[in-house]
Amino acid sequence: MKAVAAPDAGLRSIPALLARNAATLGNRPAYREKEFGIWQCWTWSQAQEEIRALAMGFLALGLNRGDHVAIIGRNRPAHYWSMVAAQMCGAVPVPLYQDAVASEMAYVLGHSGARFVVCGDQEQVDKVIEAEGEAHTVEQIIYTDKRGMRKYDHSRMNWLRDVQAEGRVAHQRFEAELDARIAELDYDSTCVMLYTSGTTGKPKGVVLSSRNVIETARNSSEFDKLKPTEEVLAYLPMAWVGDFIFSVGQAYWTGFCVNCPEGAHTMMTDLREIGPTYFFAPPRVFEGQLTNVMIRMEDAGRVKKWLFDHYMRLARRVGTALTDGRPVGAVDRLRYGLGNLLVFGPLKNTLGYSRIRVGYTAGEAIGPEIFDFYRSLGINLKQLYGQTEATVFITQQPDGQVRADTVGVASPGVELKIAENGEVFYRSPGTFVEYYKNPESTASTKDREGWVATGDAGFFEPGSGHLRIIDRAKDVGRMADGSLFAPKYVENKLKFYPNILEAVVLGNGRDYCTAFINIDLTAVGNWAERNNIAYASYQELAGHPQVYETIRRHVEEVNASVAQDPMLSGCQIHRFLILHKELDADDGEMTRTRKVKRGVIAEKYADLIAALYDGRTSVYTETEVTYEDGRKGRLKATLRIEDVRTTPTSAQRMAAE
Amino acid sequence: MSPTSPTILSELAPPPAAPAPGTDGYITADGRKIGGVLMDLRHITLRFGGVTAIKDISFDIREGEIRAIIGPNGAGKSSMMNVMSGFYVPQEGEVWFRGAKRPPMRPYQVARQGLARTFQNIALFDGMSVLDNIMTGRLTMMKSSLLEQALWWGRAEAEETRHREQVEKIIDFLEIQNIRKTPVGRLPYGLKKRVELARALAAEPKLLMLDEPMAGMNVEEKEDMSRFILDVNDEFGTTIALIEHDMGVVMDLSDRVVVMDYGRKIGDGTPDEVRNNQEVIDAYLGVAHD
């Protein structure tokens, strides 16, 4: 069908694809949003009308070629329309993280010099106004939700629907202009600019061209044979490249439908109602759901519990094989079928996963048993490896070659090479154009032949040829004794335990490794409840001796498994402590995508680190914290430090004998 | 339903209450225009057998304002509101609404004149879902005949959908989407109060009467409720009369305040005027004693 043909001259921009879809798939749903109790629906041709109206409205407001249009808000059709409308006008959409605090927003607005800002609601508008301060760099603010806005000075503010209305009435004047600008768009015109919440330093504006986006969308769509009948749920931050590729790139390329939840608090019910066929979620979502499932099953009656356990055991045995289409005995097939009727089917249904054809997870390593849990239910969950600079796809797992510990083979059109220091390099049609207003870091990331450093260290698995990522290249260090230090590798193993939410392993240049642990309040809290252990706060629960005991056991198990790998056996943890607060993006300890900022932590918790290495068994500390409402406060605590048994590696054992 | 249909604001809001010619409106501190007299209560006296609940009270409520009636327990506030909503018929005095003297009529007829209210001890229909409860707010606007409904014919279904759309906007406005289908019986107190407000709003009233909207609420519930009350007044331009027991909350909310004690009016004016009214202070101190 047309959707998967090579792009002819006409299909070299998102607006062009929109026109194509409106023509060929006019009456198929393009967008749905849960609002006012039902799923409001827009077909492709309706969507085109809306977007054009908005674009003309933008023209009326004086949007120029090359302007930047910042978009801040939750996933809503109107916001996706704003992006495409901006493109139509020859401007560049710049989606921002809606949970960014004003200070973060100030930098990005300043850096991109956005003249227009589209805000989801009053809250975002307030932030923008605060962020720009006296500067008034923003010329037009367009808001989607009218609630509470009538008090504001509207000299440079408009309700999005009013802008559209203006566009509609003015279509006589602007239609020609708009078509002209759309026609100007070609494969090298900028499609979108996304700010990477860099793990270090200021965020960088990654400029992606139409070529980047459309080529990638085409390849990846073909790779998974996406059809116009797919349903996706758009719930991940719009500022994140993944959402842009799934909800705009691939959606426009294949013409499938993008569904927007009513809001964060109804996300799970909406997921269940829509039952997406093509689904992406970072590992933490899957982890969260699995924990949730287990907790809910705790309270189940005996019969249900037995059924569940019994069939989950079966699933673990044959489930993944069935999903991969590997041969399975007739009897087991039959039993699995029964299990599907009694447990798997209903379970997937209540989770909203019944209809998933292709599911992806990425961004972090996912725990093997979590991964297998979903796959054994018959959900085709796969891993991919990518980054903003590559317009997501670097490697991904083809159907039937799915494993928890690799990230698959090079995506179509992507070339890979691994430098001697283990860092992974790639080159692809998706490779970004440049960092906006930042030639030097562009140069340092992308060399003349277009090879881009991922910043991750990894190696090709002999045999399967799948890529395995160990850690961030710069985080891979050496211990004092010169052995390899790969904190992430160990942290992931730790985080696979439901009780452990986050872990930070230290030891670069030291003679042994230590770790900070964040317990998972849901899991541990539930455990505490069942053993009626009272606790007032995260801090109190974290300090509980029994909790320490459990965590220590986990750490020892991890040490044992780390010891298996001679290359990394040096990374076993000798001492650890459980942090008195959860690591939090608001405190700058993590990125918005929940990646640990090692630098920040190293200095912020210097006192704790010191204690971990000077043999003390407890340490007193004070930490500054930011509350939801932005107020700051100090947290005082005395933390216990525990020693952990380590496992001698095979080599050492031999030596001992 | 097309997403470009105008929101509840433009549909529910009566034209901004600009001072009608001949009536002296006023401008509030935060710059809202207050219009002419919407409801005028003249020399109301209400007795139950021998007991006199209300003694010769007069005051008016103006278009677009938030008017509070406060007073210690047993001051006759609720009785006053029952008179306003036509549930009690005063022995003496007149109720004027929108420039006309109210003839003797049943409460449901009063409601149809454009009055909606909430109740001190919640009066929701426990057997129905939140949605249905709010829909009852629009019953007065339902026109389809019994036969049409029986056969789900003609107006019946169209009407159902049309009113559902309006109700959904209110649900969205009061942020109760996730309890839409729950039976109200199962809701916590705070939410019930909110649903009741929604039901009253659904009637698109000219005058919205709130009987102790914050009674028995915790601090943040009170804050939410205050926000909603202000938003309603601000976004829909709805005139609001509210009874409150505790003075603090009212003072921040209301434009003008009537103070009652033992069935008499002992104060009337802006929050500040009332706050400094000696009689009022005494009344409240008096309460503190007994």
Next chain:
Amino acid sequence: MDQLLYASEVLVNGLMTGVMYSLVALGFVLIFKASGVFNYAQGVLALFAALTLVGIQQGQVPFAHLINAITGSHISSFGWTVPSLLAILLTALVMVGLAILIETLVLKHLVGQEPIIMFMATIGLAYFLEGLGDIMWGADVKTLDVGLPQGISETAEAWTAALTGYGFFIDRLDIWATVIAALLVAALVAFSQYTKQGRAMRAVADDHQAALSVGISLRFIWVMVWSIAGFVALVAGIMWGTKSGVQFSLSLIALKALPVLMLGGFTSIPGAIVGGLIIGVGEKLFEFYVGPLVGGATEAWFAYVLALIFLVFRPQGLFGERIIERV
């Protein structure tokens, strides 16, 4: 002249029937006052009591039919007879036992339900007891004789004849019934006024919570009230049983008592009595005057229609408390 005399005779008889109605109505009022339950089963209680009384008197084997049906035996009676007074006493005991059962099996579990649910429950109870009575003692019509004098009272006739020149026909039983009823009422009033339990009962009637808080056991009160109601039912059962045989129709007098209550108000003992008299007299007179014109048997509905019309004008009955609506 004669017409008037007939009328007054009818009136007197009406009064007599009225007393009977009052008697049953009393049972309702007691239970309603104390437990807020509108006991539809009251009439069946009377039937059940009468059946039991006859059964004990004639020394029947309880459940004889059932036993026969199951075992194929042919037992019917023990072959002895029990003196009336003892029989009445035993029956009273049975009624108390029944009261306890009802409290523990039904009422206890319905605490706090809306009245209408309770009401329906008692309808179910009525069905159950009716079936039980029939199965225990057989469904055949029985004559009940506890030695109450019956037949036309000559004294009354002679006396009235002397007085008016026309001898009223008045059944002795009715006279007795009146007397007994009067005594019973007096006793009940005395009980509720002057005994500790009586006061407790009234306390509960006025305010459950308060009563509980001063340490009155609700359950005890209920058992007591139901026992008393059972006893009243017994008396009523005896009267009606003697008058017109013990049979299912007896349970229908309960229905007759309902309009009585609506006139008198559910909560008032004097109301029950006055209401009963009004209905009794009213329906007799109506039948006497209007009946012939419309084909008679107007007793079937007169009471209800009367009560209905009356209610529309005074919803709370003659003596019931006024309900003031609040929001």
Next chain:
Amino acid sequence: MLYREAGDFKTSYRDDSQTFPLKLDRMGYWVTLAVAFGVIPFVITDYWANAVLVPFLIYAIAALGLNILVGYGGQVSLGTGGFMAVGAYATYKLSTAFPEISLLIHILLAGGITAAVGVFFGLPSLRIKGFYLAVATLAAQFFLVWLFNKVPWFYNYSASGQITAPERTFMGYVISGPATSASAKYLVCLVFAVGLAWVARNLTRGTAGRKWMAIRDMDIAAEIIGVNPLTAKMSAFAVSSFFIGVAGALLFSIYLGAAEASETFGINKSFLVLFMVIIGGLGSIFGSFAGAAFLVVLPVFLKNVLVGALGWPTDLAAHLELMIVGALIVFFLIVEPHGLAQLWRLTKEKLRLWPFPH
């Protein structure tokens, strides 16, 4: 467990407020109808028709009617028997007076007449509530039955005082009188039952239903938010009586073929239907059917067991039946005041959450 809701989302209020929002339920509904119309008529025997199906359908209609009044309107009535009598006698008079007009039309007209009578006896509900009203409706019960017994005009001066259904046909098929075939009886009742159930659903889901429920749950508040108690209560009485009237008409003209007021439409009928509503579930259309089914099947079952299998005397069985029914009523009121319908609702919830407990 059986439900698969993912992907079953609603894009319009029409879909959202449909009777069976869940796909599976919708399917179940259509299958049931298909069987009821497409299979049963061809396999039905006289015994099944007369002992179970026909009475079930007729009482289901009556229960629906009473449920509208009690379950939705909150107005208790013990006059059901009387109103059924009105329906029956109305059909009789009409069909004997105008033989040329189809019986089915007469049945509907009879419903209309009953509605009028119902409204008349419903008037007191404006002043009195709860079981005051319940008792007041007894007046209707006794007065009406008395009327039909005492006034010969109603039974066309027949010597027996009975009314007997004349033979009537519909599109060539005999649908009334002794010669009626089992399937004909069944189909007529089925059409009425399904049709009226649909009507009941429409009324209860919409404006009328909300008015009734508002009055039921809190009449004062209802009036203050603008519900006119008069029209609300009267419409409830009218609709309810219409249903009950039709049920009475069918009972007489289709099922029994002959009737005598005090015999057929005595106070016990009122209670029987009331019990159906209670056991089935107040305020539930499904419940009305469930309750009717239950109380129609139970005696048949007991009869077969006690008399048929154990060979007990019938009267004993009858008495036992009384006890069991009575006990069941009490049991239901204690355990689940909302009846079978509620039990069904709960099981369904469990199934939807499966395998999770909550």
